[in-house]
Structure formats: C-alpha cells, structure tokens
Amino acid sequence: MSEQTNKSAEALAKASAGERVRVRAPAKLNLFLHVGDTRPDGYHALQSLVAFAEAGDVLEIAPAAELSLNVSGPFAAQIPRGSTNLVLKAARSLSELHADTPRGASIALEKNLPVAAGIGGGSADAAATLRALNLLWGLNRAEDELVDLARSLGSDVPACVLSRPCWMEGRGEHVSPANPLPSLDLVLVNPGVLLPTAGVFASLNARTGTSAMEPPGRIETLWDLVAYLEDSGNDLESPATHLQPDIDHVVEALHHEPGCVFAQMSGSGATCFGLFNDREYAEGGAGRIAQDHPHWWVKATRIAAPDIGAPRRV
Ligand code: C5P
Numbered sequence: 001m002s003e004q005t006n007k008s009a010e011a012l013a014k015a016s017a018g019e020r021v022r023v024r025a026p027a028k029l030n031l032f033l034h035v036g037d038t039r040p041d042g043y044h045a046l047q048s049l050v051a052f053a054e055a056g057d058v059l060e061i062a063p064a065a066e067l068s069l070n071v072s073g074p075f076a077a078q079i080p081r082g083s084t085n086l087v088l089k090a091a092r093s094l095s096e097l098h099a100d101t102p103r104g105a106s107i108a109l110e111k112n113l114p115v116a117a118g119i120g121g122g123s124a125d126a127a128a129t130l131r132a133l134n135l136l137w138g139l140n141r142a143e144d145e146l147v148d149l150a151r152s153l154g155s156d157v158p159a160c161v162l163s164r165p166c167w168m169e170g171r172g173e174h175v176s177p178a179n180p181l182p183s184l185d186l187v188l189v190n191p192g193v194l195l196p197t198a199g200v201f202a203s204l205n206a207r208t209g210t211s212a213m214e215p216p217g218r219i220e221t222l223w224d225l226v227a228y229l230e231d232s233g234n235d236l237e238s239p240a241t242h243l244q245p246d247i248d249h250v251v252e253a254l255h256h257e258p259g260c261v262f263a264q265m266s267g268s269g270a271t272c273f274g275l276f277n278d279r280e281y282a283e284g285g286a287g288r289i290a291q292d293h294p295h296w297w298v299k300a301t302r303i304a305a306p307d308i309g310a311p312r313r314v
Contacts, residue, residue, distance in 0.1 A: 019062060021136045023311040025128035026056035026163055026304050027113055027188065028120030028156060029266045029273050031225070032232030035201075036210035043155065043171035044201055047210040049232075050159045050166050051181055052308055053273075055188060055301040057112050057125055059087070060314070061132045064106035067091050073111040078194075079122075086153060090126035093149055094133050094141075103137050114297050116194040118240075118267030120160050126153050127160030132311040147175060156267070163309025167215045178215050181303050184222050185282035189254060189289060190271040190297040191246035200268040203239035208232075222277055226262050233264070240269035247272065253293070257285030271297075 029051045036045035057073070069088055071079045079085065087107060095103045107129065115121045130146045133139070143161065150157035155172030165178040216228045241247040247270050254263035254274035259281025263274040276282035279302075286300035 020060055020314050021132045021311050022058065022060045022314045023128045023132040024056050024058055024308055025113075025120070025124035025160070026052040026054065026308045027271075027301075028052060028124055028160055029186075030118075030234060032213065032229055032264075033234040033236060033267065034208040034210060034212055034232065035204060035235040036207060039171065041171075044204070045170065045210050046155075046168060046172060047213060048168040049178060049213070049216065050168050050175075052163050052165070052304045053119075053186055053188065053301045054304045054308065055112065055299050056308075057128070058110040059125065059128050059132060060108045060110075061129070061136055062106045062108075063136065064104040066104040067095070067107070068105075069107045069109060071109045071111055073109075075111040075114055078115045079109070079111055086122040086126040086157075087129045090129040090150075090153055090157075091133055093152065094130055094137075094139070097141075097149070098137075098139065103133075105133060105136060114190045114192075114271065116196055117190050117271045118195065118265065118269045119188065119190075119271045120156055120267075123154050123156035124160045124163075126150070127157050127163065128309060128311075130161060131163075131309060135311045135313070160309075163304075164306035169210065176215075179218055180306055181219055181225065182221060183305065184225065184303045185276040185279045186301050186303065187254060187257075187260070187274045187276060187282050187286045187289070188266075188271055188297075188299045188301060189250045189274070191244070191250050191293070192295050192297060193244045193246060193270050195240055195244055195268060195270045197268040199243060200236050200240045203242055204235065205239060206235065208235055222261065222275060226275065229262065234266070236268045237265040240265060244270050246270070250296070253289050254285070257281070257288065260285060
C-alpha cells in the first residue's frame with residue numbers, strides 16, 4: 001500500500017471513529033439512606049452516601065436527524081418507549097438548552113438492571129444520556145451544569161451524573177463528591193418485585209433525620225466502610241419490607257452467605273446489596289442464592305472505579 005493510500009485510510013478511520021459514543025450507566029447504591037422532614041414541595045429531605053457498582057446498563061449513541069430510542073437486554077420489556085422515557089426526556093432537556101440548533105441522536109440502551117428497583121435504573125440511564133450527548137454534540141457543558149439539568153429529571157439523577165461516590169442531601173438535588181471507595185466485592189439481589197418509590201415514601205414510619213451522619217473520611221478497606229456504616233441504616237427498608245416481605249428474605253439470604261459482612265436494601269428497594277470480604281465468596285454466594293431462588297435477579301459485582309461513567313468515543 002502506498003504512503004498516500006495509507007494516509008487516506010487513516011483519515012477515513014479517524015473520521016468514522018468518534019462518530020458514536022458509548023457510556024455506562026452503573027447501578028447506584030445507597031450505602032445508607034436517612035429520611036428527614038417532608039418538605040413544602042411534598043418531597044422528603046434525605047441524607048445518603050451513594051456509591052456505584054460495575055454492574056449497569058450500557059448506552060451507545062450515534063448522530064441522527066431525530067431523537068430515537070431502541071432498548072435491548074434482559075429488562076427491555078419493562079421500559080416505557082414513549083416520551084415519558086427518562087432517557088428521551090434527558091436528551092430533550094439538553095437539546096433545549098441549545099434551542100437554536102435542534103439536535104438528534106439515535107440511542108441504543110442495553111437494559112441489564114431491573115427497573116423500579118432502588119438502584120438508579122432510569123435515573124442512571126438519564127444521567128448517562130446527559131454525559132454522552134454532552135460529548136457527542138460537542139457541548140462542553142461542565143459537570144455542574146449537567147447536575148443542574150438533572151435536578152428536573154428526578155431525585156436520583158444528579159448523583160447518577162457524578163457516577164462516583166457522593167454525598168447526597170436535599171431531596172437528592174445537592175450532591176458533592178465523597179472520598180473514593182476501594183473496589184469492594186458486592187452481591188446485588190432483587191426479588192423480582194417492582195417497588196414504586198412514591199409508595200415506599202408514603203408508607204414511611206420512623207425517620208432518622210438528616211443530621212445523624214457526616215461525610216466519610218478516608219475509607220481504605222471493607223472494615224473502614226463497615227465501621228462507618230455501623231450507626232446508619234436505610235429508613236426506607238422497613239416500609240418497603242412492609243409492602244414486599246420478600247425483601248426480608250433477600251437480606252437474610254445475603255447475611256447467611258459466608259463472607260458477607262453487611263447487607264441492606266438500596267434506595268426505595270427492592271434491590272439489596274451484600275458487601276463481601278472477598279471475590280470468591282461473593283461469586284460463590286451469588287451462585288448459591290441464584291440457585292435457591294431462580295426467580296430472583298442476582299449479580300456479583302464490585303464498587304466501580306470513579307471513571308466508570310465517563311463517555312467514550314467508539
Ligand atoms: O424524584 P423522583 O421522581 O425519583 O421521586 C419519585 C417519588 O418519590 C416522588 O414523587 C416522591 O413521592 C418520592 N420522593 C420523596 N422524597 C424524595 C425523593 C422521592 O418523597 N427525596
């Protein structure tokens with residue numbers, strides 16, 4: 001091949017590379033979640049330490065004249081396809097910031113996480129859409145600006161824009177990066193029941209309030225994290241369990257596994273997470289729980305590296 005041909009092949013490859021953007025929408029975990037007063041807007045004041053797992057949905061977005069969404073993956077059937085879909089809402093809200101130049105995108109969502117499950121789901125997908133379109137459309141919006149936009153999309157969306165350990169307050173709209181967490185082994189378990197957030201908040205009985213905890217200092221080991229979480233909990237676990245008693249069985253099943261040192265529900269449920277003291281135990285535990293409960297969703301994973309949510313050109 002001549003040098004000239006080589007150069008044009010290179011130019012072609014460069015032109016087609018970067019046409020699409022791939023982004024991960026990692027599962028969100030509330031390591032603790034305390035609820036305070038009901039606010040005048042009807043939402044509840046919260047305090048939470050949020051982390052992200054390697055397990056998650058994946059989006060691939062290509063330039064297009066119109067906005068469109070195509071969903072695949074094990075939980076695709078449960079996703080609303082119309083304009084109420086949070087991915088399309090996120091795309092439209094970012095596009096509307098630049099109303100003079102209407103933009104399109106062809107969005108492919110691989111839905112690996114159960115929906116209405118307390119691990120971000122639609123919020124993680126919406127936040128990932130904002131990060132990916134910011135890159136694809138060359139908008140250069142700062143993370144803070146995406147967080148601002150995310151507030152109108154849902155209480156968990158601002159934290160999911162960060163996609164790294166963060167401290168959450170307000171109804172979820174105030175988020176700030178927390179100290180990094182080590183790559184700890186986790187098992188996520190969902191008993192296969194949908195639990196709408198509003199219903200869980202409506203059944204709330206006891207509230208810890210929003211001043212019991214401080215953001216964590218350095219957390220270098222599993223034991224540092226477990227010690228930090230000792231005086232905390234998830235205030236939504238009791239009302240969620242009242243609505244779906246299976247949640248108790250999930251937490252018990254996790255606790256029962258060797259190597260599981262902490263188990264709790266995330267968000268408004270019904271997904272629960274177990275922190276394990278080693279990868280083999282996590283994988284062994286996940287295997288046994290899945291075998292004993294074939295209708296449960298079970299996933300061994302880890303706390304993600306802080307750049308898990310970074311969009312990349314492909
Ligand atoms: O903001 P998002 O749409 O995710 O919230 C779903 C529902 O959960 C709200 O309509 C509200 O009933 C409840 N919620 C709440 N307080 C929060 C977050 C959510 O009461 N901080």
